[in-house]
Amino acid sequence: MRTVSLTIDGQQITAREGDNLLWVALDNGIYIPNLCAIRDKSEPMASCRLCFVEVEGKEQPVTACTETVTEGMIVNTRGTRALSLARRSFELLMASHSLDCAHCPKSGSCELQHIARYLGTRLKSKQLRELRRDLPIDDSHPQIIYDPNKCVLCGRCIWTCREHLGVGVLGFAHRGFQRMVTTFEDEPLAISKCDRCVECIGVCPTGALLPRNETKTRVTSES
Amino acid sequence: MKVDESPTIASLFEEIKSQADSHWQELFDSGQPVIVVGTATCGRAAGALDVLKAIRDELERQGVDCPVFEAGCLGHCYAEPLVIIGKPGYPPICYGYVNPVIAERLVKEFVVGDNPCLEFVLGALEANDLVPSFADFPRATYEKKIVLRNCGHIDPTDINHYIANGGYVTLSKALQMSPEEIITEIKDSGLKGRGGAGFSTGQKWEICRNTPGRPKYAICNADEGDPGAFMDRAILESDPHSVIEGLIITAYAVGVRNGYIYVRAEYPLAVERVRIALRQAKKLNLLGRRILGSDFSFDIRLFEGSGAFVCGEETALIASLEGKAGMPRHRPPYPPTSGLYGKPTVVNNVKTLASVPQILTNGAAWFASIGTEKSKGTAVFALAGKIVNTGLVEVPMGTTLRQVIFDVGSGIPNGKRFKAVQIGGPSGGCLPESALDLPIDFDSLTEAGAMMGSGGMVVLDEDDCMVEIARYFLEFTQRESCGKCTFCRLGTKQMLALLSDITLGEGTQADIDILKALARDVKTGSLCSLGKTAPNPVLTTLRYFEGEYQAHITEGRCPALMCQHLIAYYILPNKCERSCDACVGTCTVEAISPNKKRIKVIDQEKCVKCNTCLMACPPQYNAIVKLSPPSEVPAAEK
Known part of the structure; x- marks a missing residue:
């Protein structure tokens, strides 16, 4: 299989052509927040809307899980617009999440806490209202x-x-x-x-x- | 396909055509009047089936045996039920607002007698000296019927009517062309998909044709779900063969053997008429194996959608066809490269397909000469809402909104003022008066924040609150969201909560800012076009009518007097008539009582704002008014 080289956050990376951008980044130690990505699944769910990245030449941020790597691709996972979309999506999820870390056995190993730390956001949204079911x-x-x-x-x-x-x-x-x-x-x-x-x-x-x-x-x- | 076979195709079709022609001619050769009743859904809703029965009964009583057939929608839905009578010696005359009594009279006096009952005439189908014809209507200046040309004129359940009026000729010719020639012709015509997005149809076909992989599929998307839109339904009910012919030609051009028509189950009449049409086409070998003796075989299956709005989105539609939950997936890959069962698939809208035979018959140059520089052909709109002439209209692209609303639709009823027009359904936007001179085409509407959409046009007047309208459309998309992606599932829900608060008078300035930010993010971040366009009604109303939002927030006032929580009913003491107590009796909660002077007063604590008293107050007094904010009600009266 042919390989391509791309740049993610300034880091030169070689990957197999046609590989999924999200997994290429994760495998190279570059974290992109994600929840719905499943490596073995042929078609990405693309539903959590957390893995937004900015790709040079694309007008809008794109979800990394739906992108395949191409030769010379330049990716910025820390772009302001990408992170702001990821933060909004996370905020929406948390506004409908039954937040009770103090009593939750998952606390400490919870991916939501991890993502909040990465995005630099609070777990409880200030702006949005709680929409619980x-x-x-x-x-x-x-x-x-x-x-x-x-x-x-x-x-x-x-x-x-x-x-x-x-x-x-x-x-x-x-x-x-x-x-x-x-x-x-x-x-x-x-x-x-x-x-x-x-x-x-x-x-x-x-x-x-x-x-x-x-x-x-x-x-x-x-x- | 094969040159040596072409005479066979032509001669086989010639045989079918001559039979259809003689069948059609028989109708008029009998010397008897021909009666046509419009029984599409619009007609049925107004009572067309009762009219039809009344006509048949009366004919029997009179002992007259003349042909009566059902047709589809003429576009003049406001005047339904419509009856057309073609009597030798007279021009074909269309009667409007017919009821069973009028229908009986028409039979007695015009069919049997010789009085054309001019008082019930809507218009004649041809120019003449007796009655004004449709061509004399102001709307005739703007209308150009390509897709709708047969609607209301032929019996949709009789394939002979369609063939006698030029149907399937194009198919017989197309089968003698090469698929590449057809694709080039469609590309040259500039036809863009009429489903809303406006992608070049020819290009779509070409991509699908050139994508390796077999079998390929062709799908007609008739899952029309926008509130206030009924173009596709009317076409399927009135002229289903035009869509079927378009789909067969598509299949031939792309190289497809299996096609589907995906109709929503909420359109039972469209389903029935398409089913009949498919059966008849198959019987004449216009569909099925070796169509017209060529080596091209194609079959169409009818699939009834189960009622999810999102299935109008092509990837969700495909998932639904595959038997999965109707949920969109990420695009690309687009269906022309990977669609049904992962195979190359073209998905075209009803109106797109119905345009195809016309383009091939009249040539790409003809089609390209209609419309604007970038948007070719015509646009079909369903006029609904606060407009005099509700119904279907087809105008060339580039016609202005003002012409469509005021000249074709005859403006706003009851002397009210125009406020906005909602185009493109829940994905579109509300455009204000200042946008009325915009030419209707794909680009200018998108620029103004709305979109062409599939063609719903809802007209709003001064009594419509724009915040409430935005809330209504958002509630629709929110309810119809499949729930797959975060932005659409939770983002629209958050936006809806904010809008509801504003209509309740509980909104704050900060809410507007969050609403704007959320709308922007949902638009960029959503997975499919349902979510990506869901904020449009909110964004356009905020853009053009922010003053109304401000009035709700800062003054607790609904300028259109529509938001129930922000209005109060008040009886003007100087107008209230002492001897009248029409309102007292109708009040559902006994909130109205007379004071010592016998002037009626509303107990604001009890009032549930049901509007009954306002309707009951006799017009000569007109004493009851709505006030906003409720604090406007004079203190002494409270």
Whole structure:
């Protein structure tokens, strides 16, 4: 396969032609915030809208996950306009995220906290209003606690459960603001055909899917 | 395709054509009057089926056996139901606002008798000395019917009508041309996609043709969902074969064997008429295997969409066709390189396809001579809202908005003042009076902040609050957002919350700033064009009507007296008639009572602002007014 050389943030990088810009950057130690990117997925979801970068010659910032690298490409991951879009997208996600880091077992390893640090933004938006859905927490499963209010709809759990493992318990349902990760007919996880591999917990970037033993009692008693 | 086969194509078609011609001619040769009733959805909504039944019943009673057939939409939807009577010795006359009683009279007095009932005439289809014809209407100066030429004149359920009026001739000729020739012709004509984005149709075909990969697909996008737009529906209901012929030619030019017409299920009549049309075309071998004896085979399947607005977006439409959830994906790759099942696919709008046969018949130069420098041909608009002549209109590109609204549409009803025109549906924008002299074409509308869109044109008058209009359209897109990407799912929701607050009088200056910033970000950051264009109604109203936003925020006043929370109803004591209590009885919450002088007073605490009293107050008194802000109501009366 042919290789191309490109510049990301001033760093000269060689990559295979046709490779995805986001993964090329990440593999070369250049971080671009992302939630919905899945390496093995052939077509990017492009739904979280966090991986905006500026590419020379392009009028508007573009999402890195939908760009393929080309020869001589000059990429700036720290451009003002790209970061401002990423910040806005993150702010929107957080305004609808059930923010409770103090009690969340994910705190410390949560990707949202990591992204906030990278973008230099607060977790709680000052400008936007809280738009919460207050959905019931599913604690029926012996190993998993699922809190849809903390879900950012990145789709990693669905891809793992459905495409990667072929189980297909989880899927997206509903439209617009009501969109959520759920089971068929919203049945509790315990009675779904979940085979308890709990791979979904491992890929969840937030505290939406957590192992039961790690979950503090406060969360379970709420539901 | 093959030169030696061309005589076969021509002769086979000649046979079909002569049969259709004689079928059509029979209608007029009988010496009997021919009655046509417009039964597209617009006609049906106004009662056309009752009219049709009344006509048939009356004919039976009178013992007259004359041909009656159903046609589509003539474009004069404001005057529906429409009936056309073609009686030998008279010009074909179109009657408007027909009801079953009028229909009976028409049969008795004109079909049986000899009185053309001039009091019900809308216009004649041809110039004559007896009644004014449609050509004498002011709108005739501007109208140019290419796509709509057959609509309302032929029976959409009878393929012979279409063929006798020049249909499928182009197909028979196209099959004797090379696909490259056709693509060149379409490219030269300058035809741009009528679905909204305005990409060159010829180029799209060429890209798809040149992309390796088989099979290829051709799709007609008839998933028209904009509030207030009904062009595609009217065309499919009135002249489905023009779209089918366009799609067959597309398929031949691009090299496609399988095509789809994606119609939304909310258009049951369009679905039915397309289905009939497909069956008839297949029967005559205009569709199916070895069309007209050529070695080109093509089949069309009808697919009913399940009601998601976003499926009008081509990648979502394709996902929906594949049986997946109707959600857009990132473009590129665009469908001509990777579409249905990952194969090269052309997706064209109904109006684009309906233009294709006309371009090939009359030549690229003819089409390119119509319209403006960069936008060729005609534009079809659905006029709706506060306009006298609601209905369909087709004008050359470059016609100004003022001409369309005031000359074709006859302006604003009830002596009200024009305020804005909303073009392009929820993706378009609201343009003010100062933009009325803009020529209608793809570029100038985009520059003004609106967009050509698919052709909905909603006219707004002084009683429409622009903040509320922006909120209404945003609520629509927000509800129709598929929820995939963050900006559209959450950004529009945040914007909607801000707008709702402003219409409730709870907005602040800071809200306007956030609204602007959010609108800008949603526009740049969204995944598909639904999200990318969703802020347009907000951005254009902020651009042209910021004063109204300010009035809501700083004064708690709705200048158009539309936002319920910011108005109060008040009975003017000097106008209220002591002996009348029309309002008292109609008030749904018993908020109105007479005072000692028998002047009626509204208890503002109880009033739910339902507007019933204002409607009930007799026009000679006209004593009830809306005031904004509510604090305008004189204190003593509270």
